[in-house]
Amino acid sequence: MGCCLGIDGGGTRTAAWLADSEGKVLGRAETGPSNPLKVGFRAAEREILKAFRACLRDAGFSRGVAPHSAPMLDAVCAGVAGVDRRVVHRKLLAWLRRQIPAQHHLLISDAAIALAAAVGDAPGIVVVAGTGSIAFARDHRGNVLRAGGWGIPFDDHGSGYDLGRKAVAAALRAFDCRGPRTVLMKRICRHWALRDITAVTTKRIDQQQIAALFPLVMKAATKGDGVARRLCDDAARDLANLAIALMKRTGWTRRSTPVIASGGVFQSSNLIRRAFARYLRRAAPRARVELLKRPPVEGALWLARAMAGRES
Numbered sequence: 001m002g003c004c005l006g007i008d009g010g011g012t013r014t015a016a017w018l019a020d021s022e023g024k025v026l027g028r029a030e031t032g033p034s035n036p037l038k039v040g041f042r043a044a045e046r047e048i049l050k051a052f053r054a055c056l057r058d059a060g061f062s063r064g065v066a067p068h069s070a071p072m073l074d075a076v077c078a079g080v081a082g083v084d085r086r087v088v089h090r091k092l093l094a095w096l097r098r099q100i101p102a103q104h105h106l107l108i109s110d111a112a113i114a115l116a117a118a119v120g121d122a123p124g125i126v127v128v129a130g131t132g133s134i135a136f137a138r139d140h141r142g143n144v145l146r147a148g149g150w151g152i153p154f155d156d157h158g159s160g161y162d163l164g165r166k167a168v169a170a171a172l173r174a175f176d177c178r179g180p181r182t183v184l185m186k187r188i189c190r191h192w193a194l195r196d197i198t199a200v201t202t203k204r205i206d207q208q209q210i211a212a213l214f215p216l217v218m219k220a221a222t223k224g225d226g227v228a229r230r231l232c233d234d235a236a237r238d239l240a241n242l243a244i245a246l247m248k249r250t251g252w253t254r255r256s257t258p259v260i261a262s263g264g265v266f267q268s269s270n271l272i273r274r275a276f277a278r279y280l281r282r283a284a285p286r287a288r289v290e291l292l293k294r295p296p297v298e299g300a301l302w303l304a305r306a307m308a309g310r311e312s
Contacts, residue, residue: 005301011081017298075105077108078300116302117300118258123258125247158236165210174227180227182225247283253283
């Protein structure tokens with residue numbers, strides 16, 4: 001029985017789905033983050049392999065050590081954040097081929113599988129806002145373009161990390177009376193058990209912990225906190241600018257083009273979604289803004305099945 005494997009590896013979690021030759025999903029699994037630029041290659045490889053093995057177990061197979069106990073994989077598609085850097089792609093693809101043998105392997109960005117989940121192989125744009133942020137487009141000739149996603153600390157505007165970092169900065173300015181008062185100061189202190197907000201400067205905080213502040217910002221914004229609302233509005237504008245940049249490069253600003261919003265920031269915040277659509281339509285009035293309705297891992301599985309010749 002030939003099977004296909006789809007993997008979605010992001011800055012927060014890794015998902016894997018295994019399907020049989022008829023497209024029936026046999027197993028699903030989820031593990032920790034696998035963006036190699038954020039967690040390192042070893043951690044990324046560990047989480048991807050854990051997801052694969054957990055997926056096999058969920059499907060009723062063993063860990064796959066014995067050849068007779070694991071399915072023969074026809075194709076593997078892994079959409080992993082950060083792999084559009086050549087050196088990252090080369091290293092991770094070589095590892096993927098060694099550790100998860102299959103007839104075909106495809107390693108692409110997480111944005112690419114999100115677009116596949118939304119529109120298959122049709123033209124369109126996806127903007128992903130999770131721990132990081134990136135936009136990805138495919139035109140009518142199959143050419144692909146990207147904008148943003150250049151990583152922390154230089155880019156990823158509008159992402160969960162960006163919102164968390166700016167929330168801390170705003171709280172510090174409020175403490176100094178350099179900026180407006182905000183409930184974010186107390187909420188961040190409570191979240192991290194700080195005596196006051198200045199203690200954040202000596203606390204060991206990783207990128208995941210900073211990105212995890214996004215729900216605090218969103219809740220404060222919905223309660224009417226002016227600083228939090230401004231941060232969400234700024235994030236929406238930054239994310240819209242990613243799509244607008246690609247629409248200008250493709251000549252789509254006057255066309256009816258699907259623009260898919262994907263990732264935890266969009267999924268969690270109606271405020272950001274509405275502002276994103278508003279900013280986008282100022283530059284591209286006919287843009288069709290949609291929230292991604294399918295998990296990106298489904299796009300990875302669709303692409304794996306396409307490689308195996310099972311998708312029309």
